[in-house]
Amino acid sequence: MTRIGPTGFRRSLTLWRLSLRAFCLSPWLGVVYAALTTRLGPRLLPGAVRATRALADRQRALALEWSGVDVPVAYPPAETAGDLRAQLLDRDSQVRRDWRWVAVDPYVGGMLAFVPTLFLLSGVWGLSTAVFGPRLSDDWGSLWYLFIPVYDTASAGLAGVLAALAFPLALFWAGPYVVRRHARYLRVMLAPDEAALLAARVEHLRTTRSDATDTRFAEIRRIERDLHDGAQARLVAMGMTLDAAEHLLESDPDAVRDLLVEARQSSTAALKELRDLVKGIHPPVLADRGLADAVRSLAMISPLRTEVVADLEARPEPPVESAVYFAVSELLANAAKHSGAGRGWIDLRHEDGSLRVTVTDDGHGGADAARGTGLRGIERRLAHFDGVLAVSSPVGGPTLMTLEVPCALSSPKTTSC
Numbered sequence: 001m002t003r004i005g006p007t008g009f010r011r012s013l014t015l016w017r018l019s020l021r022a023f024c025l026s027p028w029l030g031v032v033y034a035a036l037t038t039r040l041g042p043r044l045l046p047g048a049v050r051a052t053r054a055l056a057d058r059q060r061a062l063a064l065e066w067s068g069v070d071v072p073v074a075y076p077p078a079e080t081a082g083d084l085r086a087q088l089l090d091r092d093s094q095v096r097r098d099w100r101w102v103a104v105d106p107y108v109g110g111m112l113a114f115v116p117t118l119f120l121l122s123g124v125w126g127l128s129t130a131v132f133g134p135r136l137s138d139d140w141g142s143l144w145y146l147f148i149p150v151y152d153t154a155s156a157g158l159a160g161v162l163a164a165l166a167f168p169l170a171l172f173w174a175g176p177y178v179v180r181r182h183a184r185y186l187r188v189m190l191a192p193d194e195a196a197l198l199a200a201r202v203e204h205l206r207t208t209r210s211d212a213t214d215t216r217f218a219e220i221r222r223i224e225r226d227l228h229d230g231a232q233a234r235l236v237a238m239g240m241t242l243d244a245a246e247h248l249l250e251s252d253p254d255a256v257r258d259l260l261v262e263a264r265q266s267s268t269a270a271l272k273e274l275r276d277l278v279k280g281i282h283p284p285v286l287a288d289r290g291l292a293d294a295v296r297s298l299a300m301i302s303p304l305r306t307e308v309v310a311d312l313e314a315r316p317e318p319p320v321e322s323a324v325y326f327a328v329s330e331l332l333a334n335a336a337k338h339s340g341a342g343r344g345w346i347d348l349r350h351e352d353g354s355l356r357v358t359v360t361d362d363g364h365g366g367a368d369a370a371r372g373t374g375l376r377g378i379e380r381r382l383a384h385f386d387g388v389l390a391v392s393s394p395v396g397g398p399t400l401m402t403l404e405v406p407c408a409l410s411s412p413k414t415t416s417c
Contacts, residue, residue: 008175011066012116015182019110021055022102029099033088042081049084049095056098059186067183074192094192101189112182116174123166238266283325291321295348295357298329303336304361306344314409316355320385324357324403327378327389331359331401334374339363339399350409357403365397378403 032048035041053075060071075094078084087095245259286294292310299306315321328346335341341363348357367375368391379389387405 006171006175008177008179009116009120009171010175011062012113012175012178012182014062015059015113015179016110016117018055018059019106019113023106023110025051025055026102026106029102033099036085036088042085045081045084045088049088052095052098052102056101056190060190063183063186067180069183069187071183071187071191073190092192097190097192101186104189109182109185112178112185115178116170119166119170119174123164123170126162126164126166234266234269238263241266286321286325287318290315291325292348294321294325295328295346298325298332299344299346302332302344304332304341304344306332306346308346308348310346310348312348312350312409316350316405316407316409320355320405320407323381323385323387324355324405327381327403328357328359330374330378334367335359335361335363335399339365339367339397341397341399350407353406353408355403355405355407359401359403361397361399363397363399364395365393365399366395367391367393367399367401 029048029052032041032044035044060073063069063071073094076087078087078095084095087093088099090096241259241263245256245263248255248259283294283297285297290312292308292312295310296308299308316324332344332346335344339361341361343362345360346357347360348355350356375389375391382389382403382405385405385407387403390402390404391400392402393399
């Protein structure tokens, strides 16, 4: 929330600097927009859209952090420059809304954010007038501070008193007030209307439903393939072995004994493969002990020295547990395989209506969801439940992966945490 005092003033300066960035970006966006009908336009458009969205996202984040004002977004998916062009030409799209805001922000947002600094500069001018006013008034013919003509010591003293009041006004009133007003202005400029939000929600549900169908079909095919190539083949071989033993029972008992040993080995291997298959579908430790203990079991078998901190008062629904379990499993596997890490940390808790899991490692960093299918697969898995994956992995490390899935804890607690 907006703080009273110098912090509010410093935040207004931050907003003013961001408006200067918008001022510098605005002419470039005009060039890109004018070039849309040329061959150069589609090449320039993606970079311009990314720069605009980055600036808008920064402002939205500050509005939420400093003023508690949530500025929702409704960015439809765009896979090609043609998709971006269509969104930019659509007057009600989020991309077009961002570009309009960049054109307006240097003047509206920038002037609003500059008000506390204007108070401060007014105070500096007033103190200067109080000290040098009478002499300057003689040299210039007249001198004013606000509504006060400064021509002698008394009027200069009155100007000094008013100037002194400008400093606390700038620091303790104008700064916090401007930050709050700026957040509301930002919401008016950037927030989509209810129809756009509903359309984005419908599109998100359509995409996640399609992904869920594809994922379920791929999982069924995997199970079918594993059964056919593994346990089923061994059971068929075991049946053939028992059939051969039946024919040799009277003529060669010693050979029957060897065939029975072979059949027993095949049945043991088939049972192990069936158990591994079931574990891959829904691990028994997850079903029996819950998510916290299942994550601890992952940490125990991980090549990394992994510490787990879990704080769950009850259990999420089984589909959420399963999705988060396999997501954490893949993140640990990726850290052990690609990051060069030696240690890992997992924090698992339920806060503000969401299940939040943080997976950290001390590796060399550089993880990027845009460059690999693994992290995108986790994002798709979590998207089925409106969950998100946030990645912070600067070069040199450490890597911080945060999973957040909205859910309620309803099942009884069975874990040992």
